[in-house]
Amino acid sequence: MDSPTDAPRSKKPSRIQTRNRKRILEAALDVFSVEGYRGATLDQIAQAAGLSKPNILYYFDGKEAIHVTLLNRTMETWLEPLRRLDxxxxxxxxxxRYIRRKMEMSHAFPRESRLFANEILQGAPRMRPHLEDGLKPLVDEKAALIARWVADGRLAPVEPRHLIMSIWATTQHYADFEAQIAVLMPEGNVREEALTHVETMFRKLLTPASG
Known part of the structure; x- marks a missing residue:
């Protein structure tokens, strides 16, 4: 087990520091996605990471600092496909293409989705500034783009913000309610079936009426 040293932290982390930080974040993601912020403890994170609690506190100031780091990382990953709307x-x-990417991310990052959902269900106490300063301007920008496409007759009439939130709700359901889906659909290729269903549903909603 690696132990922190008395030397000041360098601007460029060492390979061991980088490895341990990643190890802590991965363990914390497991713990937070199951226990939520309130139920998670530093002792649980330390045990999952295979490090001592003092070692955890060498890299992060506390549970909240780890949680906020994970939330910020999740937001950056989650919003990148929306930024790419051309x-x-x-x-x-x-x-x-955005919907397909969101479905892929729900499959690849279920822990991150549940982490974010838990934060929002608590009233976003740690993420509200990010929602206001990062998420809202991006959604405003893309909603205006979708509204322009609708006005030009290139999409069927939809309310842009409700469309975006419907995409989030539909795609992230497959991550947030993974246990329920496993019970209700124990057989078949759920991932491919879900992608086909969701894509067909939104294609029908968004395709302009001919003539």
Missing amino acids: PEGEPLDELL
């Missing part, structure tokens, strides 16, 4: 692209193709 104003010059074909609207339906752009939105379906």
